[in-house]
Amino acid sequence: MAQRSLPVRAxxxxxxGWWATPIVVNVAWAxxxxxVLLPVGIKLINLVPTVLTLAEPRSLSEPESARGQRSLVVRGVYFVLVGWWLSLLWANVxxxxxxxxxxxxxxxxxxxxxxxVTSLYRFHG
Structure with missing residues (x-):
């Protein structure tokens, strides 16, 4: 899908975006x-750029986007050790x-x- 125009995104x-993004971040972190709800939280964090400025994420089914992603195992280990706390700090700053x-x-x-920062997910491939 094509990006929306800069005036629309602004x-x-x-x-x-400025008020909805902190709400989405805090709900996702909770x-x-x-x-049980971890997958939903991660999905919400992955949508933060869209909530913030209507930026369109690349689909993981697109070859160039999937190629740039780390394996799910690596991303899972990173999230457990670093991503969960660093993402909260990062979002609050x-x-x-x-x-x-x-x-x-x-x-x-x-x-x-x-x-x-949360799970090594490359939003823009």
Whole structure:
């Protein structure tokens, strides 16, 4: 699917993305604490760039996107040892930066990379 235009994505961020993203991050992190709902939490974190700016993720069925992904075992081990706590810290730092004009570009950059920080998932292949 093609990316939406920059003006549409900017308007989304101004009216929805800036406040919806922290909600999605916190709900996802709460789900990640459970064993049963962990897959839903990871899926929500992988959608953070879309919630933030309507960025379209590449499908894992696309060969160029799947090729750049680490194995599920590696991603699982990384998540258990590092991703679960680093993603919470990363998202909260980004949220604090997002409320400042100077920090906003860094916050957007950080939130777009949240799926990778959480589980080594490459959002844009």
């Amino acid at each position: 308007l989304w961020f101004v009216f929805v 789900l990640n604490v459970t064993v 980004a949220s604090v930066l997002a409320v400042t004009v100077v920090g906003l570009p860094v916050a957007v950059w950080m939130l777009n990379r949240l799926p990778y």
